[in-house]
Amino acid sequence: MRPVMIVVAFLAALWSLFAAVGYFRNVSYYNRLSATSLAVISIILGAIYAFICVVEAFGIFAAVTQRVRLTRIFAWLTGLIFILVVGTGLAKVVIHFALKNTIINTCIDSVDGGTYYFSGFWGPVTSGTIDTATATDWCNRSWNRGSWSEIISFLCTSFLAAMFASIAFGFYRQVLDPSSVANAWRAPATARNDTFPSHYAPPYVGGGGQQYPNTAPPYAGYSSNNYWVPPPGGPPPVNDASKPPGYEGWGYGAGTNAAPPPDNKDPFAGGEPYRGPATALPQRGDGRSDV
Known part of the structure; x- marks a missing residue:
């Protein structure tokens, strides 16, 4: 808003x-025309x-310095x-109507007896002298036009002064509010922090300053601080009654240090032993052994 101001x-x-x-x-x-009242008003x-x-x-100086x-x-x-502005505009309208005769008479005294000139673009230049009747007619018309101009000027200047x-x-x-966009831009890059508007990209921090002035620090795995802090408390219990049993070495819920069950046998122990070429049994005609 400073440029506008x-x-x-x-x-x-x-x-x-x-x-x-x-x-x-x-x-x-x-x-010079002995209109003392109009001179004082001026x-x-x-x-x-x-x-x-x-x-x-x-105001220009205040806006520049902020x-x-x-x-x-x-x-x-x-x-x-x-x-x-409102007072002077209203006073000019009142003076225009209250001092009508003074304004018109001053105008007539100024114009009466003067010389006028008419010239065309290509034609000759003609001149003449303004008489009293012409001066009176011209000044009255000028006052009538001035009535509308004074009223319109009063309305326009009052509106502009309010704006x-x-x-x-x-x-x-805006200057008083530290969280405004103007103050965020005006503050140093290392002092903006939360006052910098979130919808703008953070500025480049040249030289010194904070490591992460406007954004969150990076993921801990990529950080230069290589240290590890153990979690609070001891290790979690092996068996938790509030959780379903998990699979462990010898079955469900036996524990990590449990002994094998007594009936643990090789599932292939009761099968036919391996026979080599020398101990192979004779085969029948259909390819099956006699055993």
Whole structure:
């Protein structure tokens, strides 16, 4: 949000600077036409817009440095700016209608007797002098157009001031929150740990720092720490009554050190002994022996 805050503060400072310069330039114009009330109003409005320009310049500095204290001050000052912008916009609308005659008469005095010029793109240049009737008609139409422009300007500037204030408070909340993405990026790689957003890949840790700053350590079989810790307690019992019997040397459940059963015999002991060629029995015609 810091780039957004810098751009918004820069645009607001530029707008308020142009407004302040315009109102200060109108002071000499109104004094020359003996419109003292309009000159005083121009001084007040120019001072307000100059103050807004200074505050916005301070906001740019606070956004660049990202200091919590400066950001807090600027956030509360944007609330004051919102009040000033709404107040000046409403005051300009009221002044436009309340001082209608003064504004129109000042305009007529400024235009009456002046010289106008008309020139075509290819045609000759013509000129003439503005009379009182033409000046009155032109100034009245100018005031009527200014009525709508003042109202629309009041609504637009009030909305923009509210939006700028909300952006400033949102930026202050982001700077104040240590778990925000902006603070996670701004912190050193060795100090991010859990504040680094999990949906981003962990940064490369150059030089020193923790061995595993943002991820779990590797599998123990691949670790460089070659040591073994025996499990707590002694070895498990040989026979467990809560488990079914397992197969062991001489049958089920006999135990590892049990003696062979008494009737253990060779399953092939009762068979016919081996006979070699010399002791072979005579064969019958069908291939079977006589035994």
